[in-house]
Amino acid sequence: MEYAFREIEEKWQKRWKEERIYQVSNDSDKPKCYVLDMFPYPSGAGLHVGHPLGYIASDIYARYKRLQGFNVLHPMGFDAFGLPAEQYAIETGQHPAVTTEKNIEAFKKQMDNIGFCFDWSREVRTSDPRYYRWTQWIFLELFHSWYNREASKAEPISTLVNIFETQGNQAHPCPGEASLRFSSGEWLAFGENKRQKILMNYRLCYCGIGEVNWCEALGTVLANDEVVNGVSERGGYPVVKKKLRQWYLRITEYADRLLEGLGTVDFSEAMKEMQSNWIGRSSGADIEFKIKKPGSADALPLTVYTTRPDTVFGVDFMVLAPEHALVSEIKSPGQAAAVEDYVAYVQSRSERERIAEKKISGCFTGAYAIHPFSGKQIPVWISEYVLAGYGTGAIMAVPCGDERDHKFARHFNIPITNIIGDAYNGHEANPSKDVRLQNSDFLNGLPMAEAIEVVIRKLETEGTGLRKVNYKMRDAAFSRQRYWGEPFPIRWEEGIAYPLNEDRLPLELPYVETYKPGPEGEGPLANIPEWTAQHLETNTMPGYAGSSWYFLRYMDPGNDQVFASRKATDYWNQVDMYIGGTEHAVGHLLYSRMWTKVLSDLGYIGFDEPYKKLVNQGMIQGSSRFVYAFNFKLQPEIPVTFDHPVFVSFDVCRKYENDDPGLFKFILSRIGELSGLDPEKDFSTIGVIPLHVDIGLVSGNELDKEAFRRSNPKYAGAVFVSETDQYICGSEVEKMSKSKYNVVNPDDIVSRYGADTFRMYEMFLGPLEQSKPWDTKGIEGVHRFLKKLWRLFFPDGSLVVNDDAPTEGELRILHKTIKKVKEDTEKLSFNTAVSQFMICVNELTALKCHKKKVLEPLLILLTPYAPHVTEELWHLLKGAGSVLNASYPGYAEKYLQEATFTYPVAINGKTRTEMTFSADALQTDMEAEVLADNVVQKWIDGKQVKKMIVVKGRMINVVV
C-alpha cells in the first residue's frame, strides 16, 4: 500500500465536514483557548503560498491546544468591505457584492484544500448586513460617548450634558476646541444648534472640518496610516491636503492608555515600538513669549511647545510655521513682501517635494519676541521645517542644542548663544541632557535634567507657561467618499447630525449601478435620490471599521440581539494567540485596541486589551527567474535580416560582467547569421535586458526552452545563447506578485504533494517570524518524510504493527521527540519540531520498530502538523474514533513508560562510569540540580557540581 495522500485527504476532509468535528461550543467545562488569524481581504488574485503561512501556524497551535484538552475557538472570516474590493469591482465591471462573494468562495476552497480546522459555522463577513448592523451600532456608541479625562474613560454623552447643565465645561475643557469655555448658565441659554455643535466636539466619533489626506485618483480621503511617503498606500497615487467635512475617531484621547496597554500584552518589541512611535508621546512645556506688534504698543502672545524648557536661555530666534495665524499680523512693513513670497513658495510645494528635498529655507518676519525671563528681544522667523499641525505650530530655537536650529542659524547667520560651555564645539549642536547649564541666569550650574523641573515650576507660578504633553498621533479620519463600506446611521438636518434609531439598523447599503463620485467630493451614495431625500450621510465607513471588532463577533456570531452576549465575551475573553503580518501595526491593531477599550469603558465587555499575545509571521517571498533578451538593431546598411529573439544564458552574462564588448562578441559568434558583424560599428542599438520569466517554465535555474517557445508566439523562434546546451536563468528574491511571474499557488503544491506535505514544509522553511523565499525544490524532503512514516506502518505493503514491548533505544528516541516537539510547539518553533519528527522516524526505521506502543504516541504528537495522514493511520491502528476529536490532557506523559536508561557519565569530558536514570527523570529533569545532588554528588566525592550537560542524548558530562 502506497501513501495515497489524495485519497486520504479527500476522505478525511469529507468526514470532518460531515461530522462537524471542528464546531466549537460556548458551553464547556474545559479551559478556553482563543487562537485567531488576521482575516483576509478576499482579493481577486486568490491565495499564494505566502498567505497560508500564518494560518498553518495557528492551525497547528489550535490543534495542539485542543489535544491538550482546551476548548479552542479558531474561526475565520473575511474583511470584505473597503477600497480594494471596490477598486477590483471597478476594474472588472462587476458589482462589489458579486465579486466579493465569488472571491470568498475561491478563498474558502483554497483554505479547505489545506485542511484547516476552522469552525466555519462562526464565519463572519464585514459586508454582511447582519454583521455591519453591529458595526453601525458600535459607531453609534462612539457617537454617543465622550472621554472623561478625570476618570480616564469613555462615558455616555448624557453624563456630559448633566455636567454642562450644573457646572458648565470648566472641569472638562473641550478636546476639539481648547479655548471654548462656558458656564452652566450659558449652556442652558444656548440653542439646540449651538449645543449640538459643542457636543460634537466631545464625541468619540465626531464630524468636523479638517485638513485631510485627499486622494484624487481613489476619489476619497485616507487615514494617516494609509498614506506612505506622500502617496496612497494602495495604488501609490498622489495625496494632497484638503479641507473637508469628515468623520473622525477621537483616538487621541486614548493615546496614553494605548501606550500603557502595551505593557500588559505580549507583542514583539519591534511591534510595541512601532506603535509607541506612532503615538509619539513627548512631554515638556508650553511657553508664552510676547511679540511686540510692529508700529504699535500692543503685545501679542506667542505660545511655543518645547520638550527642553531647560534650554530657554539658549533661545536665539523663534520660528513659526508659515501657516501660523500670527504670521500676517506680526510681519513688519519692511519684511511683508518677503514673507508673502515665502508663504506662497511653501504653499506651492507639495507634501512629496517637501519630504523629498529637505532644504533649509525661511524668512525673517521683522518682528521680535520678548524672552519671558531675560526680556531679551528675539527675532521671529518663519520656516517650513516647523509643522503647523504639531504642538503650537511655533518653536523656540536653541541652536547650540538642536541640530535643525543650528543648521538654520548657520544658514542665516544668526548669532548662537552657548549655554553648555565646552559641550558645544562651535560647529555642531549637542543635544545631550547630561550637561550643567551656563549662561542661564537662575539655572546656572544645574544639570539639565533638573533644570527642566525648575523652569516649568517657575513658568507656572509666573503664569507664562504650562507643563504639557504632546502626541504625534492625530485623530483618525473615519469617513470615505466611497460606496463599498458601512453606511453611517446618521441623518443630517440643518447642519446637525442626528443618529438613527437603533431599530433602523442595519441601515443597508443601497444597490448602485455606478460608483461615480457624487457632487462636491461626496461619495456615490450622493447620487441616489432615495438616499439624499432622507438626508442620510453619504460617506461610508473606512475598511478598518469592520475589522476593529470582528474578534468579538466570532464569540457569538449568530446573535441578533447584541453584538455578542456578555456571557460569550466573558467566556472567550481575550485572544490568546493572534497571528498576522506586521503591516497592520499602526492601523488595525491600534484601532481595534481602542474600540476594545471603549466597549470596556462602557461596560459591554470585561477586558480592555483584545490580544494577549501577538505573533507576526514573516513574508514568504517569491524567487523570480530572469531571461536576458539580447536587444539589438542593425545599422540600416547591413544587408542581414535576423528576426529571432535572442536570449543569453545567465552564466554567459556573468562571465562577461563588466565586459560588454566581450559579451556581445560572444553572442554574435554564436548566432550564425550575425557572426562576423562588428558590435562597434554594425549596430545602432545593443544591450541585454533582463525579463521576468514564468517560474513554471524553469526547473531550478534551467529554462525549459521548448516550453518557453510555446509560452508566447513572440518567442516561438527564440534562439538561446549559452556555454552548454542548458539555458541558465538569473534569479532574485522579490515579493511574490503576478507581474513578476513568481507566484506559487498552494493548490498546485497540494495536488502534487498533498496538504500534509505542504503544511509541514511551510513550517520547515524557517522560523515563523522570519521572511524567507519559497523554494519548491526543498519540499521533496518533507514529502519523503511522510512516505517514510507511512512505510513505518506498511514496511512491505501491508500493515505491520505489533504489540511488543518497546526497547530502551526506542523509548529513548520517543521521549526525546515528545520533549522537543512539546517545547517547540509551545514556542511556535515549528521548524525545529518538524526536524525532530524526521529524526524520530529515521531512527525508528533504522531500528525496524513497528510497535504500537511507540507509534501511537508519535501519531498523536504529529497530528497538529499532518492531520490527514495521522488520522488515517490512527484509524488503521485503532479501527475507530478520531485522534482529532480525542482529548489527551498531558498526552505525552500518558505514554511515559516506566523505563530506565543507562548513560555513560563523565567528569569534565572523561568517561568514568555508567549510571541509570528513570525515563521520568530524564523527561523533565535531565540537567536538574536535584539529579546532580541526589545521584551524582555522592559519586564524585563531594566536589561541587557546576553543571551537568547531556551530550547528544548519549552521555552525561559532569563539570566540577
Place this chain on the structure above:
RNA sequence: GCCCGGGUGGCGGAAUUGGUAGACGCGCCAGACUCAAAAUCUGGUUCUCGCAAGAGAGUGGGGGUUCGAUUCCCCCCCCGGGCACCA
C-alpha cells in the same frame, strides 16, 4: 540621521541560553537494487593539507572577559525592517 532585528557550509537553517559548532532538510558525490529509468535504501559531504591515520583553520572583521565564547562586553563593517523635520 535615529530605533529595532540579524550576519553560522554550496543553500534554507540548528545549537539544550557559556559546554564536542554545523542538528534536520535541500544540493552534490559514491555505492546497492534494476535490462534501464523512476522510486527506495546505505555511506560521505565546513574549509585547507594528506592516499590515509591525522594536523591546522573556522560562526562578518578587530579587541576583551572566561578553564571554555556562535552565545557576554567594547569598537568597526554589511544586510533586512521601522521611523524620519514631531521642537
